[in-house]
Amino acid sequence: VELVESGGGSVQAGGSLRLSCVAPGRIFRSFVMGWFRQAPGKEREFVAAISSAGGGGFSTNYADFVKGRFTVSRDNAKNTMYLQMDSLKPEDTAVYYCAADLFQTAQTMSNPGRKLRYWGQGTQVTVSS
Secondary structure, eight states: OOBEEEOOEEEETTOOEEEEEEOOHHHHTTOEEEEEEEOTTSOOEEEEEEOOOOTTOOOEEEOGGGTTTEEEEEEGGGTEEEEEEOSOOGGGOEEEEEEEESSOOTTGGGSTTOOOSEEBOOEEEEEEO
């Protein structure tokens, strides 16, 4: 399963970017999807996750450091997950990765040590002060 991220770039502090992650269509709606990031010299960390298709709406989960600034969403008709990033800070500079798994939940995606089945190649986000 190939995940492809896009939308990264360079922006000044306070600006916005929207990342996209496209996955194969037939099973996209079954995946729980998440965003992670890795800054230079640091370990990869959880950013946000969204549950798979559900009649009652999607469940989301966010790292504390992005709550109120980032919004995760998905469009199953387009096989795409998004990460809207507003009020960006220099400390948000990192490579952002999307991940997918059939057996996690939006909440367990943030558990340290979780092993997720599929990963994208990453997209660079650089925020200057």
